[in-house]
Amino acid sequence: MNNKLFLSDNLSGQKRCFEPCRYDRITIYACGPTVYKVPHLGNFRSFTIFDTLYRFLTYLYPNVIYVRNITDIDDKIIDQARAQNIDPKLLTNSVIESFSMYCEKLNLLPPTFEPKVTDFMNEIIADIQTLIINGFAYEKSHHVMFDTTKYDDYRKFCKDMNTCTGARVEVSVLKNNENDFVLWKPADDFGWDSPWGYGRPGWHIECTSMSRKILGFPFDIHCGGQDLIFPHHTNERAQGWGLCKTECANYWIHNNFVNIDGEKISKSLGNSFDLEELFLDYNPMVVRLFLLSANYKHPLHFSSYAMKNAENLYNKWHRKCHHYNIIGCGRPLQSVVDALSDDLNTPLAITRITEAINDQDNINSQIDVEEILASLDLLGIKFYDHEIDKEINDLINKREIARQNKDYVQADEIRDVLLSRNIVLEDTKLGVKWYKK
RNA sequence: GGCCGAGUGGCAGAAUGGUUUAUGCAGAGGACUGCAAAUCCUUGUAUGUCGGUUCGAUUCCGGUCUCGGCCUCCA
Numbered sequence: 068m069n070n071k072l073f074l075s076d077n078l079s080g081q082k083r084c085f086e087p088c089r090y091d092r093i094t095i096y097a098c099g100p101t102v103y104k105v106p107h108l109g110n111f112r113s114f115t116i117f118d119t120l121y122r123f124l125t126y127l128y129p130n131v132i133y134v135r136n137i138t139d140i141d142d143k144i145i146d147q148a149r150a151q152n153i154d155p156k157l158l159t160n161s162v163i164e165s166f167s168m169y170c171e172k173l174n175l176l177p178p179t180f181e182p183k184v185t186d187f188m189n190e191i192i193a194d195i196q197t198l199i200i201n202g203f204a205y206e207k208s209h210h211v212m213f214d215t216t217k218y219d220d221y222r223k224f225c226k227d228m229n230t231c232t233g234a235r236v237e238v239s240v241l242k243n244n245e246n247d248f249v250l251w252k253p254a255d256d257f258g259w260d261s262p263w264g265y266g267r268p269g270w271h272i273e274c275t276s277m278s279r280k281i282l283g284f285p286f287d288i289h290c291g292g293q294d295l296i297f298p299h300h301t302n303e304r305a306q307g308w309g310l311c312k313t314e315c316a317n318y319w320i321h322n323n324f325v326n327i328d329g330e331k332i333s334k335s336l337g338n339s340f341d342l343e344e345l346f347l348d349y350n351p352m353v354v355r356l357f358l359l360s361a362n363y364k365h366p367l368h369f370s371s372y373a374m375k376n377a378e379n380l381y382n383k384w385h386r387k388c389h390h391y392n393i394i395g396c397g398r399p400l401q402s403v404v405d406a407l408s409d410d411l412n413t414p415l416a417i418t419r420i421t422e423a424i425n426d427q428d429n430i431n432s433q434i435d436v437e438e439i440l441a442s443l444d445l446l447g448i449k450f451y452d453h454e455i456d457k458e459i460n461d462l463i464n465k466r467e468i469a470r471q472n473k474d475y476v477q478a479d480e481i482r483d484v485l486l487s488r489n490i491v492l493e494d495t496k497l498g499v500k501w502y503k504k
Numbered sequence: 505g506g507c508c509g510a511g512u513g514g515c516a517g518a519a520u521g522g523u524u525u526a527u528g529c530a531g532a533g534g535a536c537u538g539c540a541a542a543u544c545c546u547u548g549u550a551u552g553u554c555g556g557u558u559c560g561a562u563u564c565c566g567g568u569c570u571c572g573g574c575c576u577c578c579a
Contacts, residue, residue, distance in 0.1 A: 080508095097579090098579070100579080101577095110578090110579045111579085112579070117579095141577095225507065225575080245576095246576085248576065270576090270577090271576095290579095291579060293573070294574065294578050294579065296574070297507095297575065297576080298576045299578090302576090323510090323572090324572085324573070326572070329571070331579095333577095333579090361517070362518085365517095366509085370515090370516090372515060373515080375516095375529070376530095377516090378529095386543095406518095415517095415526095415527095417517095417518095417527080418517085418518065418519095421528070470538085473538080475539075479539080479540090482541095491541065492540090493541050493543085494537070494538095494541075494542090
């Protein structure tokens with residue numbers, strides 16, 4: 068492997084050279100959505116970043132297994148379903164459908180596995196039993212709690228974090244220790260039978276059971292939003308250790324948030340908005356480019372100005388490249404590979420692509436065009452398909468005839484018609500070019 | 505209160521112990537165009553603050569200020 072990949076591992080707090088467990092089987096797990104509501108732009112930043120990581124790992128290694136789960140049982144799902152007076156399954160299916168549609172629009176590759184929690188209930192129950200047997204969990208009033216004092220390394224993620232004085236914590240009487248957390252809890256309805264009664268799993272055990280079953284411990288990379296560091300990933304480590312006496316993952320990657328008006332976008336803050344609204348104004352590829360325009364560890368500020376920036380850049384790329392529809396051949400630019408190798412530096416990769424595109428000589432060279440297109444593919448950026456092109460090209464040809472006849476009225480009419488469909492024309496010495504606004 | 509992260513031009517956002525600090529957008533002037541658009545050429549503006557290390561720091565270290573995040577809902 069010529070290119071060494073460096074990743075900021077949050078557990079060690081250091082940027083480390085990536086050494087996979089096995090070169091022939093790279094394993095990566097990303098915490099996916101809880102489907103009580105369609106994920107918002109901030110959620111999709113995470114999925115887009117890890118999709119890009121998946122794409123890059125796939126470029127570097129022959130076989131990459133990418134797992135992104137779907138949490139389809141949870142208190143919020145129950146609450147939301149009750150509020151709408153519908154079956155939770157109906158709710159989750161509908162949200163999953165929208166989620167999949169947005170994933171497709173944003174050109175997120177399907178993960179190798181996309182497990183649902185409800186399909187892993189046997190594994191979850193078995194894992195909780197194992198934790199009890201191994202002495203890491205205790206049963207109390209039909210609950211099963213994880214005993215955090217049994218795991219010496221519990222605080223590695225959050226070192227000296229004071230968990231007591233934060234005010235938001237109410238220590239339940241069920242807990243033997245303040246950090247203990249729920250593995251299983253009783254449920255009135257929407258539950259499963261278990262040795263501890265009818266109930267459902269706590270939030271953290273599901274990812275442990277699914278990742279262990281599908282990937283095995285330790286797998287290579289565990290990723291998610293930075294709000295998951297504590298408690299979710301902290302507790303996953305504890306559970307993994309309790310089950311297997313091993314780390315569950317070798318690298319922990321966390322992305323920063325999308326901010327709007329100086330605050331993170333969040334479902335609970337109520338400042339999130341549906342991607343559908345965004346897609347009315349912007350091409351999904353513009354949204355993807357925006358989401359990759361900042362380093363994943365840094366906050367990304369959402370504004371119409373920032374979106375406009377991304378749109379302008381995308382249009383520029385499109386204008387220069389979309390006529391070269393070459394797919395699946397060529398290697399990406401070395402400069403782009405270098406940028407991504409350094410902790411997935413997507414803003415720098417975007418810069419490198421722009422530099423290459425700005426260099427007219429490159430555009431005249433077929434091989435370099437392929438390099439640019441392969442680089443765009445690494446970032447998951449694509450242009451349009453030929454079907455639409457044909458209709459547009461027909462109109463453009465009609466307008467060219469009008470222009471040759473100096474019938475500028477008709478020529479401008481056609482241009483306006485296309486413009487109303489957000490197609491912008493350019494008359495160049497090499498012919499007419501168009502791009503989509 | 506504890507812990508973590510971030511402060512770069514009008515905006516977004518990279519990089520770097522050193523003669524000239526990207527890239528894109530926006531601005532100004534010019535070329536080109538049936539009109540445009542795009543493109544090309546020219547062009548101005550920045551490293552929160554105070555110290556320290558150094559021949560030299562925006563970059564390393566320390567203080568400080570500001571902002572954001574986590575502290576059992578969260579990507």
